[in-house]
Amino acid sequence: MTVTFLGVRHHSPACARLVADTIRSVRPAYVLVEGPADMNPRMDELLLGHELPIAVHTSYRDPERRHGSWTPLCDYSPEWTALTAGRDVGAELRFIDLPAWHPALAELRNRYADAEARYGEVTGRLCRAFAVDNVDALWDHLFEIEPADGLAERLATYFDLLRGDTEAGPDDTAREAYMARWIRAAAADAGDRPVVVVTGGFHRPALIRLAERGDRNWPEVPRPPADAVVGSYLVPYSFRRLDAFDGYQSGMPSPGYYQDLWESGPAGAARRLTEAVTARLRARRQQVSTADLIAARATADGIALMRGHPHPARVDVLDGLASALVSEAIEVPLPWASRGPLGAGTHPVIVEMIAALSGDRVGRLHPSTPLPPLVHAVLAVLGGPGEERLDLGGEAGRERSRLLHRLRVLGIPGVVRTSGPSPAGGAELVERWTLTDSDDRLPALIEAGGYGVDPQEAAAAVLAERIRGADLDRLADVLFDAALCGIGELTGKALDDLARAVGAAADLGSLGRTLTVALSMWRHDDLFRTGGSATLGMVVQAATRRALWLAEGVRGGPVPADLRRIDAMSAVRDALRHAGSSLGLDTDAALGVADRLAARQEAPPDLRGAALGLGWSLRGTAAADPARAVRGAFVPASAGDWLAGLFALAREEVLHAAGMLELLDELVGGMTDHDFLVALPALRQAFGFFPPRERHLIATRLIERRSGGASGWDLMRLEAAPELVAAGMALDGRVEAALRREGLITS
Structure with a gap:
């Protein structure tokens, strides 16, 4: 048999010329190319007459794994010139590598990522020997700029040196064993006719050795697992996506x-x-x-x-x-x-x-190229560019909104929402969108087709994937996106992943935001039909229990109040108050946590205050002697932070409990000037939890208590900035201390 092994660098013009010239010269019976063997029945589709660059995009998903990869081709890809030159001379064309979904390629998002990057020691020595900066400059110096004479021999020497005696990893070993089976079978079938093999140069030495012995039967193409969904489609590609300066690991920049x-x-x-x-x-x-x-x-x-x-x-x-x-x-x-x-x-x-x-070249697919169902489903309803204003109060507006949100979640270019509801916002009933044309839209839709056959199925799969990998700070956004997409209920593994993410939360503040959003949507969201959602109910249950567990474990001395932590305790209060009976939350257990936390001196002041407020707000009038609890917990050095937690959770209880404002006035008034000035910023933050009307009520009652002649509004309006007043008080204190030290005042 006569087998010509051409080891190439992917996307190399010099290698592409060598491949085309060799095939036209030897006119082989078979041209075997490193590429996905499952595409062999679709070779005519690949050679329809597209404008390159294009790529074969393969998507794979099963209950445990999702993988997407590309096999890109441009005019100067040696694999492409092998196919086109082979077709011109009448050769049989075969891809001989494992399918892109196969576990041996699970780590490769790009099949044609050059292996030489893994062998930096050899290329590093060559770069030093030829006084060049990196492997790209080395390649140009050795092959692209030099004359074509002797190119095949120089390439063989280079790749033999690169591979050396190094044992390939298990993935490359599996791929090479599979490719060698194709080579042996083609050589046997060709008889005396030549065979040309075009693969990455890293694989060439191993393939020469493996092709010498073994069975000569045509190998079967591996089939994916029964529970997997696999799809391969051609996509338009672009030079921008090929460029190593844009992060593509082909080994060929520019x-x-x-x-x-x-x-x-x-x-x-x-x-x-x-x-x-x-x-x-x-x-x-x-x-x-x-x-x-x-x-x-x-x-x-x-x-x-x-x-x-x-x-x-x-x-x-x-x-x-x-x-x-x-x-x-x-x-x-x-x-x-x-x-x-x-x-x-x-x-x-x-x-x-x-x-x-x-360069700005963008590939174009031939009009006859098959496209995944998702592309047809979207293009049939998306419409042209322009501005859209959607009334979410009507079913037509909501349905259009759900479609556009599904495309947004799928990352389809040219679909941008400029305003509308948000997790922290009110019930906004109008959305505005901007739709623009984009060369990247068709590739993005084809690639998104790996998630599902229609926008709803695909968006649900993307959201499930985001839940699996989301940190807690983003989990609330994922839940809100699910509602916007009309996918309020999650099932199966996605629901399990959601429960696992909430159950493993380690940050109380982040968990609180998730609980706040989930509870609000579970209670009120008639707009997106999530009110009473079983999925959100599960999140509220799990987040409430986890938040109480995390809160009881927090330790720390006097530090500035953590508003995210306080908000988390407020979310727990609201969940117990508004969903406790419906979702089976254990209010008695929560009160036990609150009482223990409020009395634990090792806990931060803001959390102790919030715990006291949690117990007080849930018990209401049944709370036992809150004045005694406040007096016992008040510590001047950390009073502002402690009050921030208390006011955030029990503002109304503090305001309306008989004698409570008077007690707080007594406690704050009894602070030394030094303690008061130290606590003043935190005190201002704490009283900021009261809205203006309630602050006016507090001011009025304090004036009545002190028999002053001013109104509550006068007390709330200072002619100078609070920071300036505090600085003046501090200066007065220092002057008085100096006078006492010098014996000028004694009283």
Whole structure:
């Protein structure tokens, strides 16, 4: 048998040319390509005549795992040229890798993520040997800029050195064993006719070895588990999504530049890169003179000559442009000296240069390309761009709102809500949306199709996934999004995950927000039909019990009042008061926690005050001698924080209990000047829990108690800022202390 193994770097113009030339030269019976074997029956769909870049998007979900991955292809992808050149010479085309949903690829969101990144020691030594910054510059230096003569041998040497004697991990081992079965079967079927194998160069040494022995039967394509939902569809892709500077791990940054390299060669790509950067900067009103361009080209040519390049490489052109166009000091390393997204502080001109290299090409699918049901379901009802005002008081407005919220939850571009109800807001009955066209909408819809066949099913799956991974601060937002989407009731694993998240909560403040939102929606939400929801009822039950358990475990000395913690205790009070009997909450147990917490000196003052307020507000007139409890718990050093907790939970009880305001006046009035000034900010915060009408009532009663002639409103209105009054009091105190120290006053 004659098998030609071509190890390539994904998205490399040099490798793409080598592949196409080799196939046209040897005219093989089979062209075998690293790619998802389950796409083999759909090869005609892949080759319909799309405008590249495109990708095969595969979605997988079962009760335990969800996975989405892409197999991207552009004009200069060696895999693409293998398919097109193979079709031209009449070869049988086969993808030979495991399907993208397979556990061996579970860690890969992109099938064509180059393995060489995993072997940094070897590439690091090569970079040092050739005096280049990183593997991208190394690749250009060795392969893209150099003449094509001897390219296959140089590639084989490079990848043999990269792989060496290293044992691949279990995932790569499984993939290579599977690909080798395809190679052996194709070679056996081809007889004396040649076979060409195109895979990532990392796999080439292992495949050569594995292809020598073993069975020669065609392998079966693995089937997903019976309870899994799997779908693979072609999606339009874009150079922006391909770019390593945007976070894509293909190993090839600047796809626009490499497209030019593919079409025009190194000299043409260097010229077009300079033109693209110039046009982009001038479009943004950045001054780029002819002298600047001459300097940039001359510098790039000089750098290329110094580095031994027959033509300026990508980094040569970029270094020349940076030298000519950036006059001030550059505070961060140039982005092409490393890999990955642009760092903070990158110079604006450099940012525009990188954007010019990326290119703005967007792929287009052939009109006959099959699309998932979700795409048809959405496009049939979404409508065109424009502003929409929805009346949520009518069923038509609510139904349209639910559709748009489902698309928002799915992350579909061009669907933006500008106003409407929020978890912390009132019952707003109007929503406003802005719909705009976007090149990314169709890819996003196709990818979202992996969640379900219609917007409701897909949004429910996304929300279930968000619940599984949400921290507690975001859980309330997820519940509210579920209501907005018309998915008020969760079932099965999503409900279990929700209960688990609430039951494992460790932060009382975050749990309180979730409880507040869930209780409000359970009690009142007729607008989104969540009133009395079983799901929300479960959240209220679990959050109330967990909050009481967390509160009893809090320790800490006098610190500023934690308003989130106080709000959590208020939410517990409201849940017990308004849902206790309906949801079977144990009010007696909650009162026991409140009494123990109120008496525990190790607990923070605000929490002790809130616990006292919780017990008082739930018992009402049955509370035993609250005045005695207040007098026993009042500590001047932490009075403001303690009162904040008390007032937040038992404001009305304090206001209307006989003699309570007078007692508080006595306690505050008995504080020393020093203690009062220290406590003043916290005291102001505490009394802020009373609304203006009630503060006026307090002021009136204090004036009556002190027999003053002013009105309550006069007492509430200071001519000076409270901070200035406090500073004046502190100054008076220091003066009086100095006078006493000097014996000038004795009384």
